[in-house]
Amino acid sequence: MRVKRFIFRLWSNYKAIRYTTIMLSTVGSTGGFAWLVNRLSAWRNRLETSIDSPEFITNEIIDEQHSRWPTISFDWRLASAYWWVVALIIIFIIVWIVAHIRVASPHNGFTRDPRREFTVADRQWIDQCTARQCEYRIGLGLLRCNRRAEQLDHWYPWSKGGATDRHNLVNLCAHHNRRKSDKIPTVWSTKLLYHARLHYFPPQYRGFTKPDGIDYRMLDTDTSIIDEDYV
Numbered sequence: 001m002r003v004k005r006f007i008f009r010l011w012s013n014y015k016a017i018r019y020t021t022i023m024l025s026t027v028g029s030t031g032g033f034a035w036l037v038n039r040l041s042a043w044r045n046r047l048e049t050s051i052d053s054p055e056f057i058t059n060e061i062i063d064e065q066h067s068r069w070p071t072i073s074f075d076w077r078l079a080s081a082y083w084w085v086v087a088l089i090i091i092f093i094i095v096w097i098v099a100h101i102r103v104a105s106p107h108n109g110f111t112r113d114p115r116r117e118f119t120v121a122d123r124q125w126i127d128q129c130t131a132r133q134c135e136y137r138i139g140l141g142l143l144r145c146n147r148r149a150e151q152l153d154h155w156y157p158w159s160k161g162g163a164t165d166r167h168n169l170v171n172l173c174a175h176h177n178r179r180k181s182d183k184i185p186t187v188w189s190t191k192l193l194y195h196a197r198l199h200y201f202p203p204q205y206r207g208f209t210k211p212d213g214i215d216y217r218m219l220d221t222d223t224s225i226i227d228e229d230y231v
Helices: 003-011 015-052 078-101 118-128 173-180 188-199 203-208
Strands: 151-153 169-174
Touching: 003 173, 015 078, 118 151, 118 169, 118 188, 169 173
Parallel strands: none
Antiparallel strands: 151 169
16 A cells, blocks of 8 residues: 555656656557557568469468468567667656756745845846846757846745845846746756856856855855845
8 A cells, every 4th residue: 555655646746757657658559559560561461472472482381271371570670670769769758857857945944035026236236247138048958048138037936935145046038037937947957057157157256156046145154255235
């Protein structure tokens, strides 16, 4: 019973497991059906050949008793191609699952930060760091949106416990701010943003390049360089 409850919880709570199971079942059933159709087609062709022109069936023993039921040889090339396709699909599923792992909760001392809005100084600071260009990553995270940044946003959503802190601040265009909404960012997208920021953030603000949602105002161990206008 414990195993059943554990499996039920996994199935209920993790969409990735459900999607993976459905996709693997679809691939397996489709591949099996395609293989069966191929085998039946090959059997039919060899059967017709053995009846009409038995002299062309060189790899079969033809006699009156077995002429209507020739032995079907297994096409390993077809099986190899099929398993290569299955392997590629499995790799794609694994990459998709890894790319959708969400970042851990910042575990701040509040459910929601009492201060939600960023200040004018925060806007001036992030505009200086980003040249007022949207920071959203597009094209599998390889490119940066070239639209003008218009809105400040919490990288780790404020509604999910993210702090209103410059370590959690991103500069986005209106389109990508709506698209991001209040979704918890993935580890993959956070790493991409971090590595991209290393190229365009000023050196004195390198401590702010990795957004994590933590309220550094409550920590005494913050070693990031903060400018005079930071409040």
